[in-house]
Amino acid sequence: MVKKARIGILGASGYTGAELVRLGLRHPHFELAVLTADRKAGQAMADVFPQFAPFDLPKLVAIEGLDWRSLALDLVFCALPHGTTQLVLKELLDTAPATRVVDLSADFRLDDPAAYETWYGHPHQALSLQSEAVYGLVEIYRKEIKGARLVANPGCYTTTCELPLIPLLKRKAIEPDEIIIDAKSGMTGAGRSAKEAMLFSEVSEGFNAYGIARHRHMAELDQEFSKAAGQDVIATFTPHLVPMNRGILATIYVRLRKDRTARDLRSILAEAYDREPFVHVLPYGDMPQTRHVRGSNMAMIGVAEDRREGAAIIVSVLDNLVKGASGQAIQNANLMLGFPETAGLEQIALFP
Amino acid sequence: MVKKARIGILGASGYTGAELVRLGLRHPHFELAVLTADRKAGQAMADVFPQFAPFDLPKLVAIEGLDWRSLALDLVFCALPHGTTQLVLKELLDTAPATRVVDLSADFRLDDPAAYETWYGHPHQALSLQSEAVYGLVEIYRKEIKGARLVANPGCYTTTCELPLIPLLKRKAIEPDEIIIDAKSGMTGAGRSAKEAMLFSEVSEGFNAYGIARHRHMAELDQEFSKAAGQDVIATFTPHLVPMNRGILATIYVRLRKDRTARDLRSILAEAYDREPFVHVLPYGDMPQTRHVRGSNMAMIGVAEDRREGAAIIVSVLDNLVKGASGQAIQNANLMLGFPETAGLEQIALFP
Amino acid sequence: MVKKARIGILGASGYTGAELVRLGLRHPHFELAVLTADRKAGQAMADVFPQFAPFDLPKLVAIEGLDWRSLALDLVFCALPHGTTQLVLKELLDTAPATRVVDLSADFRLDDPAAYETWYGHPHQALSLQSEAVYGLVEIYRKEIKGARLVANPGCYTTTCELPLIPLLKRKAIEPDEIIIDAKSGMTGAGRSAKEAMLFSEVSEGFNAYGIARHRHMAELDQEFSKAAGQDVIATFTPHLVPMNRGILATIYVRLRKDRTARDLRSILAEAYDREPFVHVLPYGDMPQTRHVRGSNMAMIGVAEDRREGAAIIVSVLDNLVKGASGQAIQNANLMLGFPETAGLEQIALFP
Amino acid sequence: MVKKARIGILGASGYTGAELVRLGLRHPHFELAVLTADRKAGQAMADVFPQFAPFDLPKLVAIEGLDWRSLALDLVFCALPHGTTQLVLKELLDTAPATRVVDLSADFRLDDPAAYETWYGHPHQALSLQSEAVYGLVEIYRKEIKGARLVANPGCYTTTCELPLIPLLKRKAIEPDEIIIDAKSGMTGAGRSAKEAMLFSEVSEGFNAYGIARHRHMAELDQEFSKAAGQDVIATFTPHLVPMNRGILATIYVRLRKDRTARDLRSILAEAYDREPFVHVLPYGDMPQTRHVRGSNMAMIGVAEDRREGAAIIVSVLDNLVKGASGQAIQNANLMLGFPETAGLEQIALFP
Structure with a gap:
C-alpha cells in the first residue's frame, strides 16, 4: 500500500x-x-x-x-x-x-x-x-510539472480557453490575431467574500458582462497564447456572470488559416486529447453544456463552422471549482507526488 | 375621453x-x-x-x-x-x-x-x-408603421441587435462584414410548450449555446443589416440559454471603420436615441444588465473599446417578452391607432 | 386635477x-x-x-x-x-x-x-x-388609518399570516391555541446588506429553515392574533428561505372549532375580502402560488381540508416587497392623503 | 479481489x-x-x-x-x-x-x-x-434486507420523514395523532417527463404547495408510522415545490408525550443513528440545510423546541435522488449482495 x-x-x-x-x-x-x-x-x-x-x-x-x-x-x-x-x-x-x-x-x-x-x-x-514556478496546465506541461516543487495552478477562465486554443495555435491552424473569447461563469468564480453585487437577489434572474477589456486573466491568456503561437497574441476576452453556482462556458470565435477547415480544428483537438482522462472532444458540430461537467474534473470541447466564411466557433466548458481550480490542483499534486494522475478525481458529473 | x-x-x-x-x-x-x-x-x-x-x-x-x-x-x-x-x-x-x-x-x-x-x-x-406588411422596429420605421394595416413585430433577438447596429451601419461607423453577435436569452424565449430540454431540472444551474449557425433569427438580421449598410451583410450569431426567465443580452464585437473610435459609436447611438422613450444609451464604458429592464419596455445599450485595436464591444439588453415582443407590439399598436406611443407601457423595471 | x-x-x-x-x-x-x-x-x-x-x-x-x-x-x-x-x-x-x-x-x-x-x-x-401610531394592515384597520399621522406598516410575514387568520379568529372559527405557521420567503426579505449567508452561491440550489422559535415577527403576530381572538395567542411560526427573489408563502395548519368545516373558513374569508381590491380568495381547494402575485400588490388565499379530522390548511401568498412592504405602504399613504386607495398600485403580477 | x-x-x-x-x-x-x-x-x-x-x-x-x-x-x-x-x-x-x-x-x-x-x-x-418484498429503509430494516430477494426502496419524501419519526414513535416520545409534516422538494422529484408545469419558466422564481391531502406518499407514511407506533397513525403531510434541482426538507411539528422534552427527542435520534454512516444528527437547536447533502447519500436531522409548550420542531433533509432514491437503492443492493454497505456511496456533498 x-x-x-x-x-x-x-x-x-x-x-x-x-x-x-x-x-x-x-x-x-x-x-x-x-x-x-x-x-x-x-x-x-x-x-x-x-x-x-x-x-x-x-x-x-x-x-x-x-x-x-x-x-x-x-x-x-x-x-x-x-x-x-x-x-x-x-x-x-x-x-x-x-x-x-x-x-x-x-x-x-x-x-x-x-x-x-x-x-x-x-x-x-x-x-x-x-x-x-511551473505553469500547471497539466495537459500541456505534464513533463515539467512532474519534477516541479512549485506549480502555479492556472485560472478557471484561462484553463477553459487554453485547452482548446493552445493546440490550435501550436499547429498554426488559426489566425492568432483574431481571437474573440466570450466567456460566461457561474457565481462561485467570484469567491465567498460578502459583496453587495454577489447577493442572491442582485444576481438571480439576470445576466451581465463585467470587467470588459480589463480582466486580469487576460495577462495569463496573452502569455500562454503567445508562447503557443510563437508570436505576440492579444485576444479579446469578455467575461459574463451567469446565475448559477458552477461552470464556465467560453464561446470562442476564430478565423481559420488558409486551407484549414472547422473540421480540421476538431481533428487537431481530438488527436491532442485522445488519451487524456479529463478532456473530452465532442463529435463535430456538437456543443457541450456546463451542466454535464458539474462537480467533475472533466473539460468538454465542441467545434462548429461559423456562417462567416473561413471562420469557426469553439465552445469549451468545465467546472470552475474542479478542473478550473481544485480538481486540476489535485491533478498537479498527483503528478508531483507520483500518484496515479486520476486518483481522487474520478467522480462523474452531477446532473441534474 | x-x-x-x-x-x-x-x-x-x-x-x-x-x-x-x-x-x-x-x-x-x-x-x-x-x-x-x-x-x-x-x-x-x-x-x-x-x-x-x-x-x-x-x-x-x-x-x-x-x-x-x-x-x-x-x-x-x-x-x-x-x-x-x-x-x-x-x-x-x-x-x-x-x-x-x-x-x-x-x-x-x-x-x-x-x-x-x-x-x-x-x-x-x-x-x-x-x-x-411593415417591419415593426418602431425606432427605425415609425413613420411607415403609423399608416400600416399589418405590422410584423420584430423578433426578440433581432430587436436586441438591430437597435444598436442599424444606426452604426447607416452611419458607416463599423465594418459590415465583421460583426460577431454572442447572444444570451432567458428561458421564456423558448415559449410554453412542454419539451424535455426546457424542464426546470434540465435548465437550472447550467448554461449552453444552441442553434449555432442556423438560428432563424439570422434571416431577419441579414435583411435589416443589409438594408442599413447598403450591401449584403452576414453576421455571426450564436444564441445561448441562461437559467433565468426573462431578458436578452447581446455582446456584439465590431470592427471600427477607419478614423472611428469606440466613443464615436457611443455618440452616434446617443444621438439616434436621444428622444426615444424606450431606448437608453449608457455613459461610455458602462454596460447594461438584463435585470434592470425586467418587465419593462426599455432597451439599454453600452459601448466600450476592445483590447484589439480598431475594435469595440457593444452590449445591448431588453426584456424578451416586453420590448422583445408584447411591449413593442403595443408600441406599434399605439402608433397605428393614434394613441400616445407610451400608453400602457410606462411600468418601470422590476428589480430585484 | x-x-x-x-x-x-x-x-x-x-x-x-x-x-x-x-x-x-x-x-x-x-x-x-x-x-x-x-x-x-x-x-x-x-x-x-x-x-x-x-x-x-x-x-x-x-x-x-x-x-x-x-x-x-x-x-x-x-x-x-x-x-x-x-x-x-x-x-x-x-x-x-x-x-x-x-x-x-x-x-x-x-x-x-x-x-x-x-x-x-x-x-x-x-x-x-x-x-x-396606527397599525397599517389596511383591510383590518382602514378607518383608523385614514385619520392617522403615523402608520406602522406591517411586516411581510405578518401581513401574509394576518390576512387569513384575523377574520377567522374574530369569527371564532378556529382554535386560537393550535395555530402552526410554516412560512417561506424569497431572499429580498433579507434586505440588501452584504452578508456571506446571502451570497448567490450560498443560497442558490438549496433550502433551509432559520430563526426557529425566535423570529421577531412573532411579537407582531402574537399582538394581532390576541386582539382578534380576544385572548392570548401564541402561534408556532417557522420561517424558511427559498432560492427566489420575491414572494412569501405561508402554509397554515389550524384546528376547526366545533361545528366548523374547512369550507366555512373559505366562506368567512371570501365574505371578508369580497370587495377588497388587493385580497383574492381562491375557490375552495385551490392553492395560490407566489409567482402569480410577483410584483403586484395582490394577496391570494386558499383553503383546503386537512387529512386529520377537524383540521384545515390555509395557504396565503403575497410579494414581500409590494403587499408585504412598499405596496401596502403606498396603500396606507393613499388613505392618509385622501387619494383613491388603488392609485399607483394597479400593476398586474409579472409571470412568467 | x-x-x-x-x-x-x-x-x-x-x-x-x-x-x-x-x-x-x-x-x-x-x-x-x-x-x-x-x-x-x-x-x-x-x-x-x-x-x-x-x-x-x-x-x-x-x-x-x-x-x-x-x-x-x-x-x-x-x-x-x-x-x-x-x-x-x-x-x-x-x-x-x-x-x-x-x-x-x-x-x-x-x-x-x-x-x-x-x-x-x-x-x-x-x-x-x-x-x-421487504421495505428497504436500511437503518430500520437492515436485517430483513440482507436476506431479501426483492426490496422496495422507500420514497424520497417518506425516507426524509421516517428517519426522524420512526425512532420517536417506537420510543413513544411523541403523540402519534398530532404529526404535521410540511415538506419541500426540489424539482427532480417530479421526474423527467415533459409537462408544462415543470418548465423552467413556470417554476423558477416561485414557490407553491401541491397535492394537499392527497399525495400518494401518505399511504407509505401511514403504514410505517402505524407499525412504529403500534397504533393507527394518520399524519398531515403537505408537499411543496422549491425552485432547485435536488433536495428535500421536511419541517415536522410534533407534540411531546408527557415528561418528554425536545432535548429528549434529539437524544433518542442521536442514539439511534450513532453508528450509521448515512444519518447525521445535528447538535440540539441546529437545523440542517438541503445544500449540505447535495449529491451525497447523507441525511441530516435537527431538533429544536417549539414556542408552544410541550411541542417540538424537527427538520430533516436529504438529496431526493441519492438517499431518497438511487443512493439508498445501492445501499440496499450492497447489503443484499454482501458488499460493504458504503461501497460506491462515499461521495461528499457538493456545496456550493
Missing part, C-alpha cells in the same frame, strides 16, 4: 478550499493534516461548511505560528488571495524546502515580472519563486 | 399572449374584447394564468367559428406559431379588412419570399400580405 | 426603498421630492439602482442636515433600520408635525412598550409616537 | 436511472451489464445524458426481448413507473428467480393489497411478490 501524503490546505474556508477538502477527504493517498483559515481559526471546518459535519477533520488554524518544518507536509495547496500568497509561500519554502506546493492564486502564473507588476499594481515579492 | 379600441389577442395562452393581457388590461385605451387559445378554448384565462384570477376577462375561445366582421375589432395582436399565422391572418383580413394587425410571429418579417422559403422550408401562403 | 403630494423616501438605497421609487414614480398623485441614503449620499439613484437611469429623480441625500420644516413634505415613507427609525421620526415629527409618515420598520408596530423591549433588547426611545 | 456483480438498470433514461449509472460506474464491485430505456432503445446513454460521453457503457435497450435467464444478472435496479413495474418484475423473477431486485417504484412498498388498491386505483398484479 502506498504511504499517504501529508497534505496542508491554506485558505480552507473559501470555495476552492472547501472543494480541496471535498476531494481530498476521499483521495486514496491523502491525509489532510493541516487546514488554515485565518479569520475562522479555532473553528471546526463543519462550522464554516456544514457538509463536513459527519467527517473527521483537523480544526482550522491560523497560518501565523505554524512551524512548517516540524509539520513536515509533503504538499501544500495554497488557496489564499493573490499578494498574500507570495509572502506566505516564500516563508514556507524557505523553512521547509522539501515541501511541494500547488498554488491556486495568480501569484506565480506570469513568467514576466514586468507583466505581473502591470496587472497587479506592485512589484512581485518573491521573484526567485516566480522564476522557479 | 378617447374611445377605447376593441382589441383581440390570438394565442392568449402562451407567454407573449399573457404579456399582452398583462399590459393590455392596464392600457388606458384598450378594451380586451377577444382572447383565443385553441387547445384551451372554453377555459377562463385564470385557469391557464392564475395571476389574472382577480380580473374580468373574456373566456378563451377557439379561432375557428369567430366572425371577424361582426366582432369589429380595431386591432388584433397575433401571437400564433409561424405558418399557422399566415393562414389565419389572410382570412381575418379578407373578412375584416379594416382591422389592423400586429403580428408577433416570424411570418411577415422577411420581405423576400425566397428568403422565407429557404429558412422556413415551404413557400409563403399569403404573399400579398407579406408584401404589404 | 388633484395637486400632487410632496413625498420623501428615507432609505431609498435598500430594496423596499427602490420599490417605493418604482411605484412612486408612476403614482398619479406623487411627486418624489426627497430621497435619502446616508452611505450613498451624493450619488444618483441610478448609481445604486441602474433601472432608474432613464428617469428624472432627485439625488440621494443624507438625513442629517435636512430641514424638515422647509421641505414641507406631505408624507414620508421611512424605510430605515429599526432602532434608528424611532430617533429619526421623533425629530421629523417634532420639527414638521403636519407631515404624515408611513414607517416600514418594526419600530411602531408593537403597542406594548414592554413587548418591544423584550424582543428588541432596549427600551423604546419615542414612546409617545409609539402610542400614537 | 471481490468478483464484480452483474447489474441491470431498468429505466436508465430517467433521473433516478442516471443517478444509478453515475454512482454505479464508480462502484468498486458493480459491472453495469444492462441499461434499458424503452423509448430511447438503440441510443447511447450519452445521447440522453451527455455527462456520460467520456465513459464506456452498454447501449440502451428495450426490456421486451431481453432474456433474463441468459443475462444472469446478479441484481436489477428497477426505476420504471409504478404499475408497469409489477408486470416487468413478475416476469423477470419468474424467469430468473436467482436475480435480486431493488425496486425504486411504489409498487412493492405497501404491505396491504387493499391500501395499494385504494391509493393506486387498481388491484395489484403481483400479489405474491408484494408479500415477499
Whole structure:
C-alpha cells in the first residue's frame, strides 16, 4: 500500500478550499493534516461548511505560528488571495524546502515580472519563486510539472480557453490575431467574500458582462497564447456572470488559416486529447453544456463552422471549482507526488 | 375621453399572449374584447394564468367559428406559431379588412419570399400580405408603421441587435462584414410548450449555446443589416440559454471603420436615441444588465473599446417578452391607432 | 386635477426603498421630492439602482442636515433600520408635525412598550409616537388609518399570516391555541446588506429553515392574533428561505372549532375580502402560488381540508416587497392623503 | 479481489436511472451489464445524458426481448413507473428467480393489497411478490434486507420523514395523532417527463404547495408510522415545490408525550443513528440545510423546541435522488449482495 501524503490546505474556508477538502477527504493517498483559515481559526471546518459535519477533520488554524518544518507536509495547496500568497509561500519554502506546493492564486502564473507588476499594481515579492514556478496546465506541461516543487495552478477562465486554443495555435491552424473569447461563469468564480453585487437577489434572474477589456486573466491568456503561437497574441476576452453556482462556458470565435477547415480544428483537438482522462472532444458540430461537467474534473470541447466564411466557433466548458481550480490542483499534486494522475478525481458529473 | 379600441389577442395562452393581457388590461385605451387559445378554448384565462384570477376577462375561445366582421375589432395582436399565422391572418383580413394587425410571429418579417422559403422550408401562403406588411422596429420605421394595416413585430433577438447596429451601419461607423453577435436569452424565449430540454431540472444551474449557425433569427438580421449598410451583410450569431426567465443580452464585437473610435459609436447611438422613450444609451464604458429592464419596455445599450485595436464591444439588453415582443407590439399598436406611443407601457423595471 | 403630494423616501438605497421609487414614480398623485441614503449620499439613484437611469429623480441625500420644516413634505415613507427609525421620526415629527409618515420598520408596530423591549433588547426611545401610531394592515384597520399621522406598516410575514387568520379568529372559527405557521420567503426579505449567508452561491440550489422559535415577527403576530381572538395567542411560526427573489408563502395548519368545516373558513374569508381590491380568495381547494402575485400588490388565499379530522390548511401568498412592504405602504399613504386607495398600485403580477 | 456483480438498470433514461449509472460506474464491485430505456432503445446513454460521453457503457435497450435467464444478472435496479413495474418484475423473477431486485417504484412498498388498491386505483398484479418484498429503509430494516430477494426502496419524501419519526414513535416520545409534516422538494422529484408545469419558466422564481391531502406518499407514511407506533397513525403531510434541482426538507411539528422534552427527542435520534454512516444528527437547536447533502447519500436531522409548550420542531433533509432514491437503492443492493454497505456511496456533498 502506498504511504499517504501529508497534505496542508491554506485558505480552507473559501470555495476552492472547501472543494480541496471535498476531494481530498476521499483521495486514496491523502491525509489532510493541516487546514488554515485565518479569520475562522479555532473553528471546526463543519462550522464554516456544514457538509463536513459527519467527517473527521483537523480544526482550522491560523497560518501565523505554524512551524512548517516540524509539520513536515509533503504538499501544500495554497488557496489564499493573490499578494498574500507570495509572502506566505516564500516563508514556507524557505523553512521547509522539501515541501511541494500547488498554488491556486495568480501569484506565480506570469513568467514576466514586468507583466505581473502591470496587472497587479506592485512589484512581485518573491521573484526567485516566480522564476522557479511551473505553469500547471497539466495537459500541456505534464513533463515539467512532474519534477516541479512549485506549480502555479492556472485560472478557471484561462484553463477553459487554453485547452482548446493552445493546440490550435501550436499547429498554426488559426489566425492568432483574431481571437474573440466570450466567456460566461457561474457565481462561485467570484469567491465567498460578502459583496453587495454577489447577493442572491442582485444576481438571480439576470445576466451581465463585467470587467470588459480589463480582466486580469487576460495577462495569463496573452502569455500562454503567445508562447503557443510563437508570436505576440492579444485576444479579446469578455467575461459574463451567469446565475448559477458552477461552470464556465467560453464561446470562442476564430478565423481559420488558409486551407484549414472547422473540421480540421476538431481533428487537431481530438488527436491532442485522445488519451487524456479529463478532456473530452465532442463529435463535430456538437456543443457541450456546463451542466454535464458539474462537480467533475472533466473539460468538454465542441467545434462548429461559423456562417462567416473561413471562420469557426469553439465552445469549451468545465467546472470552475474542479478542473478550473481544485480538481486540476489535485491533478498537479498527483503528478508531483507520483500518484496515479486520476486518483481522487474520478467522480462523474452531477446532473441534474 | 378617447374611445377605447376593441382589441383581440390570438394565442392568449402562451407567454407573449399573457404579456399582452398583462399590459393590455392596464392600457388606458384598450378594451380586451377577444382572447383565443385553441387547445384551451372554453377555459377562463385564470385557469391557464392564475395571476389574472382577480380580473374580468373574456373566456378563451377557439379561432375557428369567430366572425371577424361582426366582432369589429380595431386591432388584433397575433401571437400564433409561424405558418399557422399566415393562414389565419389572410382570412381575418379578407373578412375584416379594416382591422389592423400586429403580428408577433416570424411570418411577415422577411420581405423576400425566397428568403422565407429557404429558412422556413415551404413557400409563403399569403404573399400579398407579406408584401404589404411593415417591419415593426418602431425606432427605425415609425413613420411607415403609423399608416400600416399589418405590422410584423420584430423578433426578440433581432430587436436586441438591430437597435444598436442599424444606426452604426447607416452611419458607416463599423465594418459590415465583421460583426460577431454572442447572444444570451432567458428561458421564456423558448415559449410554453412542454419539451424535455426546457424542464426546470434540465435548465437550472447550467448554461449552453444552441442553434449555432442556423438560428432563424439570422434571416431577419441579414435583411435589416443589409438594408442599413447598403450591401449584403452576414453576421455571426450564436444564441445561448441562461437559467433565468426573462431578458436578452447581446455582446456584439465590431470592427471600427477607419478614423472611428469606440466613443464615436457611443455618440452616434446617443444621438439616434436621444428622444426615444424606450431606448437608453449608457455613459461610455458602462454596460447594461438584463435585470434592470425586467418587465419593462426599455432597451439599454453600452459601448466600450476592445483590447484589439480598431475594435469595440457593444452590449445591448431588453426584456424578451416586453420590448422583445408584447411591449413593442403595443408600441406599434399605439402608433397605428393614434394613441400616445407610451400608453400602457410606462411600468418601470422590476428589480430585484 | 388633484395637486400632487410632496413625498420623501428615507432609505431609498435598500430594496423596499427602490420599490417605493418604482411605484412612486408612476403614482398619479406623487411627486418624489426627497430621497435619502446616508452611505450613498451624493450619488444618483441610478448609481445604486441602474433601472432608474432613464428617469428624472432627485439625488440621494443624507438625513442629517435636512430641514424638515422647509421641505414641507406631505408624507414620508421611512424605510430605515429599526432602532434608528424611532430617533429619526421623533425629530421629523417634532420639527414638521403636519407631515404624515408611513414607517416600514418594526419600530411602531408593537403597542406594548414592554413587548418591544423584550424582543428588541432596549427600551423604546419615542414612546409617545409609539402610542400614537396606527397599525397599517389596511383591510383590518382602514378607518383608523385614514385619520392617522403615523402608520406602522406591517411586516411581510405578518401581513401574509394576518390576512387569513384575523377574520377567522374574530369569527371564532378556529382554535386560537393550535395555530402552526410554516412560512417561506424569497431572499429580498433579507434586505440588501452584504452578508456571506446571502451570497448567490450560498443560497442558490438549496433550502433551509432559520430563526426557529425566535423570529421577531412573532411579537407582531402574537399582538394581532390576541386582539382578534380576544385572548392570548401564541402561534408556532417557522420561517424558511427559498432560492427566489420575491414572494412569501405561508402554509397554515389550524384546528376547526366545533361545528366548523374547512369550507366555512373559505366562506368567512371570501365574505371578508369580497370587495377588497388587493385580497383574492381562491375557490375552495385551490392553492395560490407566489409567482402569480410577483410584483403586484395582490394577496391570494386558499383553503383546503386537512387529512386529520377537524383540521384545515390555509395557504396565503403575497410579494414581500409590494403587499408585504412598499405596496401596502403606498396603500396606507393613499388613505392618509385622501387619494383613491388603488392609485399607483394597479400593476398586474409579472409571470412568467 | 471481490468478483464484480452483474447489474441491470431498468429505466436508465430517467433521473433516478442516471443517478444509478453515475454512482454505479464508480462502484468498486458493480459491472453495469444492462441499461434499458424503452423509448430511447438503440441510443447511447450519452445521447440522453451527455455527462456520460467520456465513459464506456452498454447501449440502451428495450426490456421486451431481453432474456433474463441468459443475462444472469446478479441484481436489477428497477426505476420504471409504478404499475408497469409489477408486470416487468413478475416476469423477470419468474424467469430468473436467482436475480435480486431493488425496486425504486411504489409498487412493492405497501404491505396491504387493499391500501395499494385504494391509493393506486387498481388491484395489484403481483400479489405474491408484494408479500415477499421487504421495505428497504436500511437503518430500520437492515436485517430483513440482507436476506431479501426483492426490496422496495422507500420514497424520497417518506425516507426524509421516517428517519426522524420512526425512532420517536417506537420510543413513544411523541403523540402519534398530532404529526404535521410540511415538506419541500426540489424539482427532480417530479421526474423527467415533459409537462408544462415543470418548465423552467413556470417554476423558477416561485414557490407553491401541491397535492394537499392527497399525495400518494401518505399511504407509505401511514403504514410505517402505524407499525412504529403500534397504533393507527394518520399524519398531515403537505408537499411543496422549491425552485432547485435536488433536495428535500421536511419541517415536522410534533407534540411531546408527557415528561418528554425536545432535548429528549434529539437524544433518542442521536442514539439511534450513532453508528450509521448515512444519518447525521445535528447538535440540539441546529437545523440542517438541503445544500449540505447535495449529491451525497447523507441525511441530516435537527431538533429544536417549539414556542408552544410541550411541542417540538424537527427538520430533516436529504438529496431526493441519492438517499431518497438511487443512493439508498445501492445501499440496499450492497447489503443484499454482501458488499460493504458504503461501497460506491462515499461521495461528499457538493456545496456550493
